[in-house]
Amino acid sequence: MPLLQFDLIEGRNPDALQTLLDAAHRAVLKSFGVPKRDRYQIVREHKPSHMMTQDTGLNIARTQNIVVLQITTRPRTTVEKQDFYKTLCEELQTHCGIAATDVIVACVENTDADWSFGHGRAQFLTGEL
Amino acid sequence: MPLLQFDLIEGRNPDALQTLLDAAHRAVLKSFGVPKRDRYQIVREHKPSHMMTQDTGLNIARTQNIVVLQITTRPRTTVEKQDFYKTLCEELQTHCGIAATDVIVACVENTDADWSFGHGRAQFLTGEL
Amino acid sequence: MPLLQFDLIEGRNPDALQTLLDAAHRAVLKSFGVPKRDRYQIVREHKPSHMMTQDTGLNIARTQNIVVLQITTRPRTTVEKQDFYKTLCEELQTHCGIAATDVIVACVENTDADWSFGHGRAQFLTGEL
Numbered sequence: 001m002p003l004l005q006f007d008l009i010e011g012r013n014p015d016a017l018q019t020l021l022d023a024a025h026r027a028v029l030k031s032f033g034v035p036k037r038d039r040y041q042i043v044r045e046h047k048p049s050h051m052m053t054q055d056t057g058l059n060i061a062r063t064q065n066i067v068v069l070q071i072t073t074r075p076r077t078t079v080e081k082q083d084f085y086k087t088l089c090e091e092l093q094t095h096c097g098i099a100a101t102d103v104i105v106a107c108v109e110n111t112d113a114d115w116s117f118g119h120g121r122a123q124f125l126t127g128e129l
Numbered sequence: 130m131p132l133l134q135f136d137l138i139e140g141r142n143p144d145a146l147q148t149l150l151d152a153a154h155r156a157v158l159k160s161f162g163v164p165k166r167d168r169y170q171i172v173r174e175h176k177p178s179h180m181m182t183q184d185t186g187l188n189i190a191r192t193q194n195i196v197v198l199q200i201t202t203r204p205r206t207t208v209e210k211q212d213f214y215k216t217l218c219e220e221l222q223t224h225c226g227i228a229a230t231d232v233i234v235a236c237v238e239n240t241d242a243d244w245s246f247g248h249g250r251a252q253f254l255t256g257e258l
Numbered sequence: 259m260p261l262l263q264f265d266l267i268e269g270r271n272p273d274a275l276q277t278l279l280d281a282a283h284r285a286v287l288k289s290f291g292v293p294k295r296d297r298y299q300i301v302r303e304h305k306p307s308h309m310m311t312q313d314t315g316l317n318i319a320r321t322q323n324i325v326v327l328q329i330t331t332r333p334r335t336t337v338e339k340q341d342f343y344k345t346l347c348e349e350l351q352t353h354c355g356i357a358a359t360d361v362i363v364a365c366v367e368n369t370d371a372d373w374s375f376g377h378g379r380a381q382f383l384t385g386e387l
Contacts, residue, residue, distance in 0.1 A: 236372035
């Protein structure tokens with residue numbers, strides 16, 4: 001927790017993908033202050049025809065580098081979220097050459113009872129986390 | 130925003146897929162009243178074995194045309210949602226030949242701080258949107 | 259409802275996949291008490307490079323059998339959720355040989371107006387469900 005789901009245009013090689021996931025995880029660690037191994041990431045790659053990402057009139061041009069990131073997380077403050085968006089873009093620009101114009105994020109919140117990390121237990125309720 | 134995620138059985142050609150996405154976007158524009166370029170759509174295609182869609186006892190027959198649509202959105206009224214379900218089915222029937230019996234929708238709501246459309250900013254908070 | 263989304267490492271044959279989905283559905287029926295045909299399941303398979311599942315420091319080892327299950331559901335009690343996590347692991351261990359260390363679940367809740375199962379109607383609002 002959080003769970004990060006990345007939707008990307010297909011074509012990255014394994015190294016580039018790993019670099020991207022590492023960069024995103026650093027942003028999670030910095031902005032959300034979670035444990036280092038609190039890392040749950042899923043990547044889905046698509047043909048360009050399968051991702052439509054416009055700009056709500058914000059005049060933002062998208063490229064084949066587009067990253068749509070969905071985050072499922074326990075509640076985070078507005079400050080944490082804003083810090084995450086900024087940090088994520090810095091990480092992706094610096095380490096992956098992905099422009100901040102190609103980074104879209106949507107968060108959905110849930111609560112302690114909504115997570116089980118294994119053993120059939122809700123670790124935020126049992127006191128294990 | 131909203132973000133629409135479509136899970137479909139594989140096999141549509143690019144034109145058919147584009148027609149489907151256009152139809153769904155018209156329903157979003159009409160029912161949610163968002164800006165024209167507020168368009169974020171992701172399509173995932175599956176083998177039939179990878180989608181199980183029954184009917185909760187409603188006696189609804191499904192076909193290979195099945196559309197499972199997940200919507201992540203800021204809060205919408207019940208009236209808006211009901212209007213969207215109806216409009217979506219009309220659009221998909223008229224333009225794609227998809228029966229209203231093949232259209233399943235699930236919405237999840239979030240709030241202003243949960244969206245970043247680029248530049249590492251939360252545009253619903255900054256006043257840009 | 260609920261909608262279950264499974265992210266798995268690729269490689270299961272159709273029979274193994276069906277067994278997994280059946281096992282998960284039995285857990286839903288038992289723990290959430292929904293109608294038998296309240297079954298909505300989507301499977302996405304991935305290369306190992308596309309799923310990163312660590313353990314938040316819980317010292318849980320993951321294997322290629324890893325199951326990341328996302329559930330979108332109307333509100334469930336904490337007791338129901340905890341029962342589901344346990345039952346799911348028992349089912350997957352017994353029928354699929356999947357260890358409880360390989361089962362991660364994240365729930366997201368929505369409400370009555372957020373579901374349409376066909377016909378463009380919100381069946382939890384119309385009285386059909």
